[in-house]
Amino acid sequence: DVVNSASAVAVQQQIAELRDWKLDGVCATGRVFNHPSIGDGDVIVTSALRNPGGAREGEIVQTESGSQYMLGTPQVSTSGGQA
Numbered sequence: 001d002v003v004n005s006a007s008a009v010a011v012q013q014q015i016a017e018l019r020d021w022k023l024d025g026v027c028a029t030g031r032v033f034n035h036p037s038i039g040d041g042d043v044i045v046t047s048a049l050r051n052p053g054g055a056r057e058g059e060i061v062q063t064e065s066g067s068q069y070m071l072g073t074p075q076v077s078t079s080g081g082q083a
Helices: 002-012
Strands: 016-024 027-033 043-045 060-062 068-071
Touching: 027 068
Parallel strands: 016 068
Antiparallel strands: 016 027, 027 043, 060 068
């Protein structure tokens, strides 16, 4: 499983992981895990990503400020398009 092995790499390299994430312009919003100073499951908004176009599940992204995040499962859209 790519995501589970990506999570294992993130833990080994001490990279925080974002789960249930989505892009908000050039920033990512999601629940953070394995962060040195933020509690597991807390929702955060990152600073601007260096390459927001490369943000996809299983990738490590870097912010303009230098922080790195492993992207876990993205947020599932809740809009069903039904009236």
